[in-house]
Amino acid sequence: MKKNLTFLKEQLHLHFKDVFEKKLINEIAKNGTYATYEKNDILIDIGLEMTHIPLIINGLVKISREDTHEKEILLYFLEEGDTCAISFVNCIHLSKSMFRATAEEPVECIMFPVNKIEEWMINYKTWRVFIIDSYHTRLEEMLSVIKDLAFFKLENRIYKYLSNQVKIKHTDDLIITHQEIANDLNTSRVVISRILKNLEQEGKIKLNRRNIHVSKY
DNA sequence: ACATTAAGTGATT
DNA sequence: AATCACTTAATGT
Numbered sequence: 468m469k470k471n472l473t474f475l476k477e478q479l480h481l482h483f484k485d486v487f488e489k490k491l492i493n494e495i496a497k498n499g500t501y502a503t504y505e506k507n508d509i510l511i512d513i514g515l516e517m518t519h520i521p522l523i524i525n526g527l528v529k530i531s532r533e534d535t536h537e538k539e540i541l542l543y544f545l546e547e548g549d550t551c552a553i554s555f556v557n558c559i560h561l562s563k564s565m566f567r568a569t570a571e572e573p574v575e576c577i578m579f580p581v582n583k584i585e586e587w588m589i590n591y592k593t594w595r596v597f598i599i600d601s602y603h604t605r606l607e608e609m610l611s612v613i614k615d616l617a618f619f620k621l622e623n624r625i626y627k628y629l630s631n632q633v634k635i636k637h638t639d640d641l642i643i644t645h646q647e648i649a650n651d652l653n654t655s656r657v658v659i660s661r662i663l664k665n666l667e668q669e670g671k672i673k674l675n676r677r678n679i680h681v682s683k684y
Numbered sequence: 685a686c687a688t689t690a691a692g693t694g695a696t697t
Numbered sequence: 698a699a700t701c702a703c704t705t706a707a708t709g710t
Contacts (some may be wrong), residue, residue, distance in 0.1 A: 621698075644690065655699055660691060662698095676690065676707060 472496055475577060480525050482548060495522070497505045498580040506656045510568040510576075517557055517564050519578035523549050526574030531567050543608055544564070555584060622662050624652060626637065633681050673678035 475496035483492065502521070504510060510521055512530060521528070528545040530553065545551060545568070557564055587594040628648065632641050645663065649656040663679070666672045673680040 646690075656691080657700075658698060661693090664692085674691090675692090 473624075475499060475501060478524055478577065483522070486548070486593060488591060488593045491587065491593055494583075494587065494591075495577065495579055498583055499577040502576055502578050504570040504574040504576075506570055506573055508570045508574075510549065510570065510574070511564050511566065513552065513565065513567050515565050515681065517554060517581055519580055520551055520554055520584075521545075521568070521574075521576040521578050523547055524575040524577065526570060526576070527572040528574055528576075529569045531569065532565060536561060544679055550597075550601055553603050554600075555598060559585065621652070621654065621658070622665065623658065625662055626666060628652060629672065629681050630681065639681050640684070641681065642677060643679060644677055 476562060478501070479487070479492045479496055487495070499522070500519075504526070511517060513532070523545050525547045528549075528551075530542045530545060530551065532542060542553075551566075551568060551583060554564060588598070625648065628651065629641065632643070633639055645659045646656045648663075649659045652659070663672065664675060667674050671682055673682065
């Protein structure tokens with residue numbers, strides 16, 4: 468779908484006025500093309516060479532990657548004002564995409580050619596800030612997901628550990644310190660204390676000094 | 685009573 | 698989740 472220059476400028480002004488300086492907006496308008504995608508359309512696919520990168524005007528784009536068993540792993544979503552930060556590395560190294568971008572909802576975006584990235588990086592401060600900010604946001608997002616996963620895992624590990632102790636020791640009242648558990652599970656005592664407290668509030672165990680009572684299910 | 689050890693808390697990374 | 702820096706509670710001598 469071809470649109471003229473003034474239309475692109477208009478759109479960029481509408482959605483990126485606070486992000487990009489005027490000269491850069493003109494530059495993007497000159498080099499970019501307007502594109503729309505229906506739900507489930509693929510904007511960028513794995514293994515394909517990337518020629519253009521989208522700036523999202525509105526809609527929702529799912530960024531995913533395939534895991535070892537050809538199952539899709541969701542990484543994150545792109546919304547209005549976002550771009551696919553993760554693909555900049557691919558572009559700079561002229562490699563193929565490691566990710567898939569699918570329209571989760573109908574999408575309007577401006578596709579700009581990858582060969583402009585470096586040039587804009589040198590010439591426009593607002594572009595540099597935009598790229599680095601995108602990276603930062605994505606990194607934070609992923610870190611917090613990893614954190615949650617790890618936490619979920621440890622609570623389970625601790626509970627399994629306790630259940631196993633009950634079985635081995637043939638008693639529901641375990642004489643054990645938080646520190647000892649921490650040593651066995653290779654974490655710190657403080658963390659164990661906190662998670663045990665959670666388990667207690669969930670009613671799964673009862674805490675006393677040097678003693679943990681494991682409730683029956 | 686005083687020191688030692690176990691557990692709890694809040695803030696930060 | 699991990700670490701730091703304290704605080705509080707329980708115990709041993």
